[in-house]
Each structure stands twice: as structure tokens, then as C-alpha cells.
Amino acid sequence: MTGKLFIVGTGPGNPAQMTPEAEDAIAVATEFFGYGPYLDRLHLRADQRRIASDNREELDRAHAALARAAAGADVCVVSGGDPGIFAMAAAVCEAIDKGPQEWREVDLTITPGVTAMLAVAARIGAPLGHDFCAMSLSDNLKPWDVITRRLRLAAEAGLVIALYNPISKARPWQLGEAFEVLRQVLPAQVPVIFGRAAGRPDERIAVMPLGEADAGRADMATCVIIGSPETRIIAREGKHDLVYTPRSFTGESH
Amino acid sequence: MTGKLFIVGTGPGNPAQMTPEAEDAIAVATEFFGYGPYLDRLHLRADQRRIASDNREELDRAHAALARAAAGADVCVVSGGDPGIFAMAAAVCEAIDKGPQEWREVDLTITPGVTAMLAVAARIGAPLGHDFCAMSLSDNLKPWDVITRRLRLAAEAGLVIALYNPISKARPWQLGEAFEVLRQVLPAQVPVIFGRAAGRPDERIAVMPLGEADAGRADMATCVIIGSPETRIIAREGKHDLVYTPRSFTGESH
Incomplete structure (x- = not known):
């Protein structure tokens, strides 16, 4: 039995x-x-x-x-x-x-x-509020050229991209190269969210434009969310910015 | 205040x-x-x-x-x-x-x-076990040609696809057409999961190959998950099949 x-x-x-x-x-x-x-x-x-x-x-x-x-x-x-x-x-x-x-x-x-991307998204607004994908950036189990091809197609499709396993001691350069690949497709102002340990006492959430995104901000406990051209930032006085992707597609970049 | x-x-x-x-x-x-x-x-x-x-x-x-x-x-x-x-x-x-x-x-x-796709996935195995995307099939808030383009690119990227809002009284034909679009890119054997009301008393989960996928199986409470060419089915005697997407990419279709 x-x-x-x-x-x-x-x-x-x-x-x-x-x-x-x-x-x-x-x-x-x-x-x-x-x-x-x-x-x-x-x-x-x-x-x-x-x-x-x-x-x-x-x-x-x-x-x-x-x-x-x-x-x-x-x-x-x-x-x-x-x-x-x-x-x-x-x-x-x-x-x-x-x-x-x-x-x-x-x-x-x-x-x-x-799952991590939902917890990170909830802390910053609604970056996954419209079509999105989730990808593992680890090339332990798939070839790196498959990963870069997927990143490129996902960005061309206008999907927000949540990256799991963005970086580790054994995989130090992949996230930086992923940003490079995405910069070839996406506008430099697209927001990138580094969401570390969301909901835990050691939580740390940072937002920066893709053009300035620094892979050194991520560690193994980080989920990185790259917006689409539709993703928007709301500034609030005395409160952190909100980042969200509208429910409707307008075709406008910001 | x-x-x-x-x-x-x-x-x-x-x-x-x-x-x-x-x-x-x-x-x-x-x-x-x-x-x-x-x-x-x-x-x-x-x-x-x-x-x-x-x-x-x-x-x-x-x-x-x-x-x-x-x-x-x-x-x-x-x-x-x-x-x-x-x-x-x-x-x-x-x-x-x-x-x-x-x-x-x-x-x-x-x-x-x-979210629904996680509950459906848990009931059937691990179809979202590797790279995937989540898309709303509603064309109330975005043009239908944006949706079909995204479906095509996601399938070409090898992403498993979870569809939210697959069908409604006001949107009766979209899911059938989405299957048609995907059949042009994906092998006919790719498993399609119709996950309705996962975890609730009226739960109903069905799996069929993309070649035979029938949009009539879905309603407003259904999350539809379309596998990638890597997604596999495990037959079990006296138990429902398991559907999972392996953690590693082999490049083989089944």
C-alpha cells in the first residue's frame, strides 16, 4: 500500500x-x-x-x-x-x-x-496586470540561445517578463546580457522591478528604467519584472511609486 | 485623513x-x-x-x-x-x-x-513547470490582431500558454480561432488543459490534444492551458493522467 x-x-x-x-x-x-x-x-x-x-x-x-x-x-x-x-x-x-x-x-x-512574481507585483502595484510571461534565466537546464530567443520574442509580443533565477554565483553574467538583449527590442524607459524577498522582513524592492538597469541589484532571492512599452509609473508624494500595466492595449509607448 | x-x-x-x-x-x-x-x-x-x-x-x-x-x-x-x-x-x-x-x-x-492557472496546474501535474505566459483572450480591451500576434509569438518562443477569459456569451468564437492560430505553429499532439473551477466542488478538468481541442469545452470559469512541444503526459492506471512540462529543454518534440 x-x-x-x-x-x-x-x-x-x-x-x-x-x-x-x-x-x-x-x-x-x-x-x-x-x-x-x-x-x-x-x-x-x-x-x-x-x-x-x-x-x-x-x-x-x-x-x-x-x-x-x-x-x-x-x-x-x-x-x-x-x-x-x-x-x-x-x-x-x-x-x-x-x-x-x-x-x-x-x-x-x-x-x-x-509564487514570487505575484508577491512582488502586489508590493509595487500591478505590473502583471496584463499579458505577461514567466521565464527562468538559468542556463543549467536549457541552452542560453534558447533563452535569448525567448526573451526577444516575448518582448516583441509586448509581454511583461518576469524572470526567475536571474543570477547566482555560478551564473553571474546572464542577467546583464538579458538586459542587453531586451534593450535591442524595448524602449529604454520601460520600468524594471527588482523584487527581493517580497513580504519578508528583508524585503527590498527597487524600480529603474531598462536603459539603466543594473544586474548587480539582483541576487538569488530576487524576481526581476521587466515592463512592456505599456507599463506605467505613478509618482506619489511620501509613498513609493506604483508600477502597473493597464488592462487595455492602446498601442502607445510612453 | x-x-x-x-x-x-x-x-x-x-x-x-x-x-x-x-x-x-x-x-x-x-x-x-x-x-x-x-x-x-x-x-x-x-x-x-x-x-x-x-x-x-x-x-x-x-x-x-x-x-x-x-x-x-x-x-x-x-x-x-x-x-x-x-x-x-x-x-x-x-x-x-x-x-x-x-x-x-x-x-x-x-x-x-x-491565481487560477496555478490552481489548475496543481490539479493536473506541472504544466507550467517551465517557461510560460499568461494572456487574456478578451478583445474588449485590446484588438484581436494584437492577441493573435501574441499567441503566435508565444508559441514560436516555446512558451506554455495560459489563457484567461477564454470565452463568454459576448465573445463566442475567439477561443476556437485562437486554437486555429496555434495549430499553425504547434504540433497537433500538444496537450490542452481545460481547467474549470479548480479546487471547487464543481471542478471539471479535461485534457485533449490541440488537434482536437474543442472551444465548446470552455466557459467563463475556465482557464485553458496550452502546452509547449516539450509538455508530456503520464498515464496512470486508475488515476487521472498527469501533464507536466520538464524543467529542462531538450529540443525534442514528442
Whole structure:
């Protein structure tokens, strides 16, 4: 008899942004697999076991969790944000796809969560208020020329672009080059939002025009949102600017 | 002295998928503006006033809410899903942008939520597991040729495509034509997910290949997700298929 496998999203890191559904799944499971800092967000009981791994070991973690669930344990795989957005749900599906038959029999439940770009957008206005895309800038799992082609087409399509995994110690130059690619397509005034740790005590949100966007402003915990030519800035006295993309398309650049 | 203006996302409609942060905002406000069915999700106290309006009256609703907040009331604008994704946050920002100076002084807080595509994705696997875009198919606020151009570029870019507002009584043919446009770019086997009311008692999720995708399967409460050539289906005995988009790009179509 197989156990249950939950894949939960803990949201952006602010406990008030985690859903009750995720909390309920966490209460049921007894073994927790995840990247250490995400597991640190949980308040586990003495009978709940924690198996932390590095954030680049997603597929190994998925294998380990599936093996335990197939053996009858009630297992929880813990993601930050939403588990379906550049996170563990795809890794677990991939493991099931390529793994033994018994992994397909595991009772799988995925609970959605607030993904980083939504939390960043909420703090600054509504930059994702119209058509947009979300892309991972990591070239660990896809060739860099696929990434630059996608960036160019997305910008030509007039989509706002949310970038996940914009930069890391092992990938220091990619975000700067992405800005270069986008400057060839988009006006220099298009707003770029650097949204770090939205909703957490160490939150830091900055907005600057694409023409001056500095990749050094981003780190691993940053979601970068690049506006479209339609995206607008509202100045407010004594309050931070609001950035939003109107619901209607006028064809005007600002 | 101005009041507070909260814009909250109630999530896809399952109360367990609404964040505590949204609940807290709802507890503070005394006047609630929103589309009737979204307001119906709240359990308001006797001292909390409900001002329902039609779902096409977003800008009027934003004006009314801002006017009340500027007059000192604690106001809550209620969205389904996430307020920043094809919902009220952009309408309120637009109203502030074009409205009187005093609206800029309103104390504005936006709480993010689980948007429909995340809830649908979680129920079926991880179709949004890699680069994707979200587009509104409504041609009320942008020209249809802008929409078809965006669809074509997004498909050429290899992005999974989540469609909001796919169909309505006033817009009966657009989704069928969108499928036609996408069939010119994408392989016929690409999976299309019709995700209706994910997480609610009347949930209905169907998957079919793009070549056979029937727009009649969608209604106003449906989020349609069109896979990329990389998106895969996992058959499971006695369980629904899983649909996922791998984290890595191989360049293979299936």
C-alpha cells in the first residue's frame, strides 16, 4: 500500500501568505523533503522528520520522496512559492515519468501557492496586470540561445517578463546580457522591478528604467519584472511609486 | 485623513486556498467592493457593508472604492484569484493614475493570492513547470490582431500558454480561432488543459490534444492551458493522467 505524497507551496516566505490547504497537508505528512531554508519555514512536530538537501538536487530529492511514499510513508515535498512554477512539482512528475511503475500508483496531491512574481507585483502595484510571461534565466537546464530567443520574442509580443533565477554565483553574467538583449527590442524607459524577498522582513524592492538597469541589484532571492512599452509609473508624494500595466492595449509607448 | 484601501485576492474559490493575509485585510475593512460572486465568498459581519457590481464594471468599481477610501473609509476591493492577474489591482492603479491627487494619498495594500492557472496546474501535474505566459483572450480591451500576434509569438518562443477569459456569451468564437492560430505553429499532439473551477466542488478538468481541442469545452470559469512541444503526459492506471512540462529543454518534440 502506497503512502501519500504532498507537494506544497509555502508561498514567498511570509507565513501569512501560505494557504490553509498547505498547512493541512503539512499536518498530515511525517517526512519532509526540501531545500533547507524552505524546511526552516515549517514548525514541525517531534514525530515529523526533516530531510534537507541542496537547492540544485531537485531530481534526487524527487526520487527519494517518491521511494518513501511508495514504501508507505506520508511524505511532503516542500517548495517555496508555488510548487508548479520553476519548482518541485515538475521534478516529481519527471521522476514519475521515468521511474518504476509503482511511483505512478502513489497518491499525489499538489497544493498551489503564491509564487514570487505575484508577491512582488502586489508590493509595487500591478505590473502583471496584463499579458505577461514567466521565464527562468538559468542556463543549467536549457541552452542560453534558447533563452535569448525567448526573451526577444516575448518582448516583441509586448509581454511583461518576469524572470526567475536571474543570477547566482555560478551564473553571474546572464542577467546583464538579458538586459542587453531586451534593450535591442524595448524602449529604454520601460520600468524594471527588482523584487527581493517580497513580504519578508528583508524585503527590498527597487524600480529603474531598462536603459539603466543594473544586474548587480539582483541576487538569488530576487524576481526581476521587466515592463512592456505599456507599463506605467505613478509618482506619489511620501509613498513609493506604483508600477502597473493597464488592462487595455492602446498601442502607445510612453 | 484618508482611509485604507485593500485589494485582496480570494484565490480560486476554495476557502482553504485563501491566504491568512487576505483574511486579515478583510477583517479590518468595513466596505467591500466587488463582483457579486466574489463577495459571496466572504463571511462579513453585520458592520461590514457589501457593494456588489457586475464583472465588466471594473473601472467604475475602482473609482467608487477610491472615493470612499479618500473620504476616510476602510475599504476592501475583492478579486477572485490574485488581484494582480487580469483583475482589480490594475483597474485601481489606472484609476489612481488618471484620478484626483487625493487618490494618490490613499493608503494602499494589495494582498496576492493563488491565481487560477496555478490552481489548475496543481490539479493536473506541472504544466507550467517551465517557461510560460499568461494572456487574456478578451478583445474588449485590446484588438484581436494584437492577441493573435501574441499567441503566435508565444508559441514560436516555446512558451506554455495560459489563457484567461477564454470565452463568454459576448465573445463566442475567439477561443476556437485562437486554437486555429496555434495549430499553425504547434504540433497537433500538444496537450490542452481545460481547467474549470479548480479546487471547487464543481471542478471539471479535461485534457485533449490541440488537434482536437474543442472551444465548446470552455466557459467563463475556465482557464485553458496550452502546452509547449516539450509538455508530456503520464498515464496512470486508475488515476487521472498527469501533464507536466520538464524543467529542462531538450529540443525534442514528442
